[in-house]
Amino acid sequence: MLRRNINVKTVRIGQVFTIGTPVVYGFSALHFPKSHAIIKRGGVPNYLSLVGVKVKVLEVNRTQNCTCEVVLQRCDGTKFFRVLTKIKANLNEAIAKKELY
Numbered sequence: 001m002l003r004r005n006i007n008v009k010t011v012r013i014g015q016v017f018t019i020g021t022p023v024v025y026g027f028s029a030l031h032f033p034k035s036h037a038i039i040k041r042g043g044v045p046n047y048l049s050l051v052g053v054k055v056k057v058l059e060v061n062r063t064q065n066c067t068c069e070v071v072l073q074r075c076d077g078t079k080f081f082r083v084l085t086k087i088k089a090n091l092n093e094a095i096a097k098k099e100l101y
Contacts, residue, residue, distance in 0.1 A: 008068045008091055008092055008095065009068075011057060011060055011068060011070065011091060012057070012060065013057055013058065013059065013060060014056060014057060015056065015057045016054055016055070016056050016057075016075060017054070017055055017056075017057070017072070017100045017101065018052060018053070018054055018055075018100070018101055019050045019051060019052065019053045019054075019055060019099065019100060020051065020098045020099050020100060020101050021051050021098075022047060022099060023097060023098075025047065026047055027047065027050075027094075027099050028093065028097065028099070029089055029090045029091075029093035029094035029096075029097055029099050029100075030072075030087060030088075030089045030094060030099055030100070031087060031088045031089060031090075032045075032047075032080070032081075032084070032087060033084075038081050038083060038084075041083040042082065042083060043081035043082045043083035043084075044081055044082060045081055046081070050080070053074060053075075053076075054074070054075040054076070055072040055073060055074055055075060055100075056072065056073055056074075056075050057070050057071070057072060058070075058071045058072065058073050058086060059071040066092075067090060067091075067092050068090070068091040068092055069088060069089070069090060069091070070088070070089050070091050071086050071087070071088055071089075072086065072087050072088075072089055073085060073086050
C-alpha cells in the first residue's frame with residue numbers, strides 16, 4: 001500500500017484519496033451512519049468492502065480551530081453501502097489514523 005504525505009492545508013476540490021483499513025470495527029474519522037440506519041434504508045453495512053475504494057473531494061470546510069471537514073464521493077459513481085451518495089470526514093483525523101491516504 002503506497003502512503004503519501006498529505007498536507008491538509010492544500011486539499012482542494014476534486015482531489016482523490018483512497019480509503020484505508022480501519023483500526024477498529026467501523027471508521028471513526030469517516031462519518032457513516034450507524035449500522036441499523038443503513039439497514040433500515042435497505043443497505044448492507046460491510047465496512048471491509050470500502051478498503052481500497054477511491055473517493056474524491058466535493059467540498060472543503062476549514063474551521064477556526066484548524067480542522068478540515070470534507071465531503072467525499074466515490075470515484076466510480078456507486079453508492080456507499082448501496083444507500084449513501086456522499087459522506088463527511090474529518091480530514092485531519094482520517095489522515096492521522098490512516099483511514100484516508
